[in-house]
Amino acid sequence: MWHTGPVPPPTTDTHVEGPGFDPASVLSDLHDAVDAVLAALAALEDWGPSGGRADQYASDVVADEAVHRVFDPAGxxxxxxxxGLHPPRVDGAPTVVVDPLDGSTNASRGLPWCATSLCAVDDEGPWVSVVVDLVADTRYDAVRGWGARxxxxxxxxxxxPPLSExxxxxxxxxxxxxxxxxxxxxxxAALDLCAVADGRLDGYLDCSEDAHGVWDYLGALLVCAEAGVEVVDARGRDLCVLDPEARRTPVAGAGPALTEALLEARQGF
Incomplete structure (x- = not known):
């Protein structure tokens, strides 16, 4: 288990937990799922295509199976x-939005920028999230109303900075x-957005149209929100949508003025 250290007390969050699903326990479970992914990938020999859908790699499947081994027994x-979508097995359990291997093409080519992104969602939206850089083992986590780390x-x-800088x-x-x-x-995308939260990037712009599923960005969205960075959809839609078919166009800036500048720049295409 990865030791997350003390979790600060809640501030304004109004979430009411189901039995066994308090924020600290959920956060610990998310880190356990990341540990399971790291262990599964460490044993993987074939990083090529899975033989399933065209854009799926063997690493995607292995990472997904590892996540399910943690979350399914817990409900x-x-x-x-x-x-796809698997409903909660226990009353009061949150749904975890999972990208088991974000940047799987990078991973298959040995490019060191790939992540596992997990976000537990309740009736109010993103609640607890963990995003881990699978190469550097840098871990981002956030709990709604408690901050990001x-x-x-x-x-x-x-x-x-201004857009020009x-x-x-x-x-x-x-x-x-x-x-x-x-x-x-x-x-x-998950690592790109976390890099805005921690200051390595100043903004993020999706130049494609509706190419990202909710799993691509939701874990990082909560990290950003708790770090003071707003992530928005280029067309003004809700980004927290538990629909495997839905696609969105995320944009983020380190401050409101930069976010607005990126949105304005994008309007021309």
């Missing part, structure tokens, strides 16, 4: 990119330069 619901240290973003993470290909200082296209 959680699961919405996974790889295995990187490797058990609190993170809070309170600086934002910003380092922006991109997904998809923009039609032209949109006015940023520099950009990076790294290939794992």
């Amino acid at each position: 959680y619901g699961v919405l996974s990119e790889e295995s 990187r490797d058990a240290q609190p993170i809070r973003r309170d600086d934002a 910003a380092l922006v993470g991109l997904s998809g290909l923009p039609p032209r330069h949109l006015g940023w200082g520099q950009f990076r296209a790294l290939g794992a």
Whole structure:
């Protein structure tokens, strides 16, 4: 088990837990699921295509199976990119939105930018999340109303450069330069968004149209929100949607002015 350290007391969150599903226990279970993924991937020899759907790798399947071994016996619901929606097995259990291996193409090519992203959702939305860099084992976690952490240290973003000086993470290909200082296209939305939360990136812009499922961004969305970074949909839609068919276009800036500048820049395509 990964030791998360003391969890601060709740502030304004109004969540009422079901039996056995208090925030600290859920957070511990999410970290246990990440540990299971790390162990499963460490034993994996074939990182090539799974033989299932066209964009699925063997690592996706192995990671998904590892997550289910933790969540299914505990009664959680699961919405996974790889295995779809499984309702909760216990009354009061949250549903965990799972991307077992975000950036699986990177992983299959040996590019060191891939993650497991987990977000427990209750009736009020994203509640508890963990995102782990599977190469560096950097762990981000957040509990609604309690703050966000990187490797058990609190993170809070309170600086934002203008777009002309910003380092922006991109997904998809923009039609032209949109006015940023520099950009990076790294290939794992969950880690890209967490990098905005901890200050390594200043913004994130999805240049494609509705290419991301909720599993791609929801864990990082809560980390960002608790670190003071808002993640929005380019078309103004709700980003917390438990529908495996739904797709969204996430955009984030380190501050409201930068987020608005990115949205305005994107309007032209």
